[in-house]
Amino acid sequence: MRKLSEDERYMRQAITLAKKAAANGDVPIGCVIVYEGKVIARGYNRRNVDKTTLAHAEIMAIKKASKVLGDWRLEDCTMYVTLEPCQMCAGAIVQARIPKVVIGCMNPKAGCAGSILNLLDMKQFNHQVEVTRGIMETECSAMMSGFFAELRAKKKAAALKENNGMS
Numbered sequence: 001m002r003k004l005s006e007d008e009r010y011m012r013q014a015i016t017l018a019k020k021a022a023a024n025g026d027v028p029i030g031c032v033i034v035y036e037g038k039v040i041a042r043g044y045n046r047r048n049v050d051k052t053t054l055a056h057a058e059i060m061a062i063k064k065a066s067k068v069l070g071d072w073r074l075e076d077c078t079m080y081v082t083l084e085p086c087q088m089c090a091g092a093i094v095q096a097r098i099p100k101v102v103i104g105c106m107n108p109k110a111g112c113a114g115s116i117l118n119l120l121d122m123k124q125f126n127h128q129v130e131v132t133r134g135i136m137e138t139e140c141s142a143m144m145s146g147f148f149a150e151l152r153a154k155k156k157a158a159a160l161k162e163n164n165g166m167s
C-alpha cells in the first residue's frame with residue numbers, strides 16, 4: 001500500500017474526529033490544528049450536542065489551539081478540516097491569522113473557501129490564507145453523503161411508522 005503523505009495523515013485524524021460528530025447525530029466534520037509538526041488542537045462539530053451554532057469543528061479547534069499557545073494569533077499553524085469552512089469559520093481563520101488550511105472536500109452549498117466565495121483569499125483583508133483542497137476528498141465526501149443518506153432513511157422509516165400507526 002502507498003505510504004500516506006503528511007497532509008493525508010493529518011486529514012485522517014480529522015476524519016476520525018468527524019466520525020465522533022456523526023456518532024452524536026451531528027454532521028460529520030472534523031478538524032485538527034498542527035503546530036511544529038504536532039497536533040495541538042482537535043475539534044469536531046458539536047452544533048446539535050451543544051445546541052449552539054458556534055460549535056463548528058474549526059471554532060472548537062481554534063479555541064483549543066489558542067489556549068495551548070496562549071495567543072489568539074495562530075501564525076505558525078496549519079488547519080486540517082474535512083469540509084470546506086463556512087463563512088463564520090473562514091472569518092475566524094482569517095481573524096486568527098492561520099497561514100495555511102488543508103481541506104478534504106468542498107461544500108458547494110455553503111463553503112466560503114472557494115465555493116460561494118473565498119474569504120480566505122480576499123486581497124481587501126490584511127491576511128490571506130494558503131489553501132490546499134482535495135486531500136482525502138473521496139473519504140471526506142463519502143462520509144458526508146453516507147451521513148445524509150442515513151438521515152433520509154431514518155426519516156423515511158419514521159414517516160412510514162407514523163403512517164402505519166394511523167391506518
Ligand SMILES: [Zn+2]
Pocket residue numbers: 056057058085086087088089090
Ligand atoms: Zn463553520
